Amino acid sequence: MTRFLWTANVLVGFSFFVSQLSFAAIDDSGLTGLVEPLRMSISSTLSPSVIEKTPLKANDLTVRPLIRKGGDVAELLHLSFISRTTCKNKSIGEEVLFQAELSNDFINVKKNGSYLVEFTGTCGSHHDLIFDSESPEGQAVMIWEVGHRAVSKFSMIDRLEFWGGPLHIEWPSGGDYYSWGTVHLTRGDHWDVVGHEMGHAIYDRANIGTFGGGQHFIDRCYTNSLALSEGWASFFSAWVSLELEDSNAQFEFMVPRRAPLGVEHVPDDVCEGPTNEWRVYTFLWDVIDHNDDGEVSQMEFQAYWDVVYNQNVRSIRQQMRLLVQSGESASGLDHIWRHNFKTTPD
Numbered sequence: 001m002t003r004f005l006w007t008a009n010v011l012v013g014f015s016f017f018v019s020q021l022s023f024a025a026i027d028d029s030g031l032t033g034l035v036e037p038l039r040m041s042i043s044s045t046l047s048p049s050v051i052e053k054t055p056l057k058a059n060d061l062t063v064r065p066l067i068r069k070g071g072d073v074a075e076l077l078h079l080s081f082i083s084r085t086t087c088k089n090k091s092i093g094e095e096v097l098f099q100a101e102l103s104n105d106f107i108n109v110k111k112n113g114s115y116l117v118e119f120t121g122t123c124g125s126h127h128d129l130i131f132d133s134e135s136p137e138g139q140a141v142m143i144w145e146v147g148h149r150a151v152s153k154f155s156m157i158d159r160l161e162f163w164g165g166p167l168h169i170e171w172p173s174g175g176d177y178y179s180w181g182t183v184h185l186t187r188g189d190h191w192d193v194v195g196h197e198m199g200h201a202i203y204d205r206a207n208i209g210t211f212g213g214g215q216h217f218i219d220r221c222y223t224n225s226l227a228l229s230e231g232w233a234s235f236f237s238a239w240v241s242l243e244l245e246d247s248n249a250q251f252e253f254m255v256p257r258r259a260p261l262g263v264e265h266v267p268d269d270v271c272e273g274p275t276n277e278w279r280v281y282t283f284l285w286d287v288i289d290h291n292d293d294g295e296v297s298q299m300e301f302q303a304y305w306d307v308v309y310n311q312n313v314r315s316i317r318q319q320m321r322l323l324v325q326s327g328e329s330a331s332g333l334d335h336i337w338r339h340n341f342k343t344t345p346d
């Protein structure tokens with residue numbers, strides 16, 4: 001905590017000097033509440049929690065990585081394993097070592113070096129690799145998954161170039177924050193917080209806007225910059241992990257005292273106006289979502305991104321003006337503004 005305050009002071013003192021650098025110190029302690037970080041020392045080499053093997057008809061070897069949370073199982077789409085040999089050179093029942101390093105040109109999940117996930121496969125079998133979401137191996141692969149959801153989304157709209165080098169993610173860390181270009185995470189299974197902290201990094205790299213300093217509370221109002229940088233980070237997390245068509249889109253772990261946080265709806269007791277971060281992200285979500293909750297905008301994320309990229313705005317109001325200038329319907333945006341902030345845009 002002391003370190004955040006210290007860096008925040010330095011940021012104020014040298015803001016001119018550091019304005020060209022990738023830099024920010026964010027205190028998200030209110031976002032995650034009292035999270036119990038993993039206290040055990042975690043090996044850099046991890047293995048699936050459980051491997052379920054089923055025989056195949058041929059001497060083949062197939063793999064499907066899965067994340068298991070409670071009774072639900074979902075496929076991990078971005079974890080790919082490589083091996084030095086294949087079953088073509090082996091007979092049924094022989095073993096092959098597979099490895100997936102959680103580090104590439106885009107994402108690097110690390111503590112004391114990058115993590116490596118490995119397992120031994122058997123020729124002639126299909127392998128369901130099950131990662132329990134709360135286990136160390138489950139948390140590490142979820143960070144990787146959320147990170148690559150973002151990479152894949154930018155890639156699909158042909159907007160990945162800004163990404164630059166690998167985004168370093170330190171886990172497990174003593175807090176959830178973004179500082180000096182590195183994302184720090186307590187829990188990898190808290191997908192919405194992972195997306196939020198990554199959102200700060202993307203906001204920084206793409207020069208979306210200024211960073212506000214200090215502690216923040218999702219239901220209060222503070223400065224334009226703080227509400228924008230925090231709201232934008234949550235908006236990014238929603239874009240990465242939620243469906244634009246979902247009428248009940250919500251976060252799961254963010255701000256435990258108010259969880260689950262709605263992405264479409266803000267409760268009435270939340271501070272009104274554009275300096276509240278909750279309203280900033282529901283506003284932005286309404287600009288791009290495909291669920292009609294009384295608003296009609298369906299701007300494609302790609303079009304939104306092209307307007308806000310590299311504009312370094314200081315407030316959501318300024319970003320709204322850019323959207324209007326780009327040709328988006330002023331009356332439509334005005335309606336979304338009133339709907340979310342309960343105030344008028346000017």
Ligand SMILES: [Zn+2]
Nearest residue numbers: 026028230233
């Ligand atoms: Zn934040």
